[in-house]
Amino acid sequence: MAEAGKIDPMHQFTVEPLVPLHIGPYDISFTTSSLWLLIALAVITGFMALGMRRQLVPNRWQVAVEGLTGFIDDMVRVNIGPEGKKFMPYIFSLFVFILAANLLGLFPLSIIPGQHQFTTTSHFSITGVLAVMSFSIVLIVGFWRHGLHFFSLFVPHGTPAVMVPLIAAIEFISFMVRPFSLGLRLFVAMIAGHILMEVFGSFIVSGLNGGAMGWGVGLLSFAFIIGVTALELLVCAIQAYVFALLTTLYLNDAINLH
Amino acid sequence: MDFASAQVVGAGLAAIGVGAAAIGVGNVFGSFLESALRNPAAADSQQGRLFIGFAAAELLGLIAFAVAMIILYAR
Numbered sequence: 090m091a092e093a094g095k096i097d098p099m100h101q102f103t104v105e106p107l108v109p110l111h112i113g114p115y116d117i118s119f120t121t122s123s124l125w126l127l128i129a130l131a132v133i134t135g136f137m138a139l140g141m142r143r144q145l146v147p148n149r150w151q152v153a154v155e156g157l158t159g160f161i162d163d164m165v166r167v168n169i170g171p172e173g174k175k176f177m178p179y180i181f182s183l184f185v186f187i188l189a190a191n192l193l194g195l196f197p198l199s200i201i202p203g204q205h206q207f208t209t210t211s212h213f214s215i216t217g218v219l220a221v222m223s224f225s226i227v228l229i230v231g232f233w234r235h236g237l238h239f240f241s242l243f244v245p246h247g248t249p250a251v252m253v254p255l256i257a258a259i260e261f262i263s264f265m266v267r268p269f270s271l272g273l274r275l276f277v278a279m280i281a282g283h284i285l286m287e288v289f290g291s292f293i294v295s296g297l298n299g300g301a302m303g304w305g306v307g308l309l310s311f312a313f314i315i316g317v318t319a320l321e322l323l324v325c326a327i328q329a330y331v332f333a334l335l336t337t338l339y340l341n342d343a344i345n346l347h
Numbered sequence: 348m349d350f351a352s353a354q355v356v357g358a359g360l361a362a363i364g365v366g367a368a369a370i371g372v373g374n375v376f377g378s379f380l381e382s383a384l385r386n387p388a389a390a391d392s393q394q395g396r397l398f399i400g401f402a403a404a405e406l407l408g409l410i411a412f413a414v415a416m417i418i419l420y421a422r
Contacts, residue, residue, distance in 0.1 A: 099420075168395060270406050277409040280416075331402045334395060 098287040102211055102280065121207045122215070129189045129209065157185065161333065168337045172344055176337070179226065183219065184333040187275065190215075191325035194279060195318070210328075211279040213272060220272035223336040227267075231343035242346055271335060278328050282321045289314045354418060361415035368408020375400040 106118035140154025147155065161181045165173040187210060194208025209215050231239040243260040244253055289310045296307025348356075379397045383390035 164395075273413065274402065274406050274409055277413055278405075281409070281412055327398070327401075331398055334398055335402060338395075338399070 098284040098291075101205060101207075101283060101287060104207075104212070122209055122212065125190070125193060125207045125209045126215075129186060129193055132193065133185055133189050157181075164334060165337055168334070169341045169344060173337065173340065176226075176340055180333050180337055183223070183336060184329050187219070187332055188326065188329040191279065191329060192322070194283065195321055195325065208279050208283060210275055211283060213276045216276040217268075217272040219275075219332070220268040223271060223339065224268040227336075227339045227343045230340065234344065235346060239343070239346070242342060267335075267339060271332060275328050275332055278324055282317075282324055285317055286314060286321065289317065354421065358415045358419040361411055361418055364411025364414070365408045368404060368411065371404035371407065372401060375404050 104120045104122045106116075106120050107124060108119035110116075110118045136150070137154060139150035140152075142148070142151060144151060158181060161184055162177055165177045165180055169176065190208070190210045194206060194211065196206050198204050198206040231242070235241075243257045243264065245256065245260070248256050292310040293307045293314070296303040296305075296310060299306075375397065379390075379393070379400075383393075
């Protein structure tokens with residue numbers, strides 16, 4: 090990657106086919122993306138299996154799983170109310186999957202030569218599907234519960250009659266932009282963090298190759314990248330939390346109207 | 348100015364938006380902390396709103412980043 094001293098921060102996001110598979114005109118190869126999705130699934134399944142023993146005196150895994158479910162349960166109950174109970178499994182899966190995928194993307198696999206980890210959530214095709222899923226659930230729940238009355242979401246209470254067309258248009262746009270903003274936020278946050286780490290990582294390598302000044306730059310970059318890694322861990326958690334939180338809030342709009 | 352240099356300059360200009368979003372995010376957390384210290388009892392109940400504000404402010408900066416990337420990798 091660093092041939093001719095050229096930094097190529099986008100290389101880490103390429104999807105490479107591991108097992109090529111073509112059916113007709115469609116390419117359904119088993120790619121690095123699929124592999125890391127499966128790894129995320131395995132990690133989550135393992136974590137949940139370890140913690141779902143239902144013992145009276147919980148072991149440490151059970152405490153971890155119960156803490157996580159309690160956290161999401163709390164969030165859903167506070168934001169939606171008692172009717173949100175049945176959406177708790179979806180919000181929980183969403184949160185845990187995004188958190189696991191984000192954290193796996195930070196896993197330092199690159200210390201094994203020739204290997205590098207792949208962040209599934211750094212692709213809009215993944216985050217976009219998650220966002221569209223949330224948005225469809227909001228639409229289905231909204232129309233199911235309120236029928237055409239769901240459109241009153243676009244006209245807040247107490248709007249003067251003159252302002253209704255304008256407010257409705259603005260509310261409609263802000264409503265339709267939701268799936269894009271949900272997916273875009275997660276994917277860009279992941280991409281930006283990984284590019285930052287890649288760029289400063291290559292500063293270290295090229296710095297150490299280039300004399301006394303270079304050593305200074307390399308050491309500074311090294312100190313910086315430690316901080317960036319800590320920040321990235323925080324961003325992973327915050328993005329998963331924000332995605333789950335916004336989904337609950339949108340669901341709240343659909344269930345209770347405002 | 349040829350296309351490649353204009354591209355790089357454009358991407359750099361687009362990156363200014365990220366700095367503007369940084370002001371926004373700082374404002375969100377700063378205001379939250381300021382009011383949370385005045386009334387710590389009410390702080391916990393407002394954490395959801397804190398993250399909504401954070402998410403909204405951050406998204407606009409991320410859009411600037413996305414624009415920069417689109418410009419930088421446009422053919």
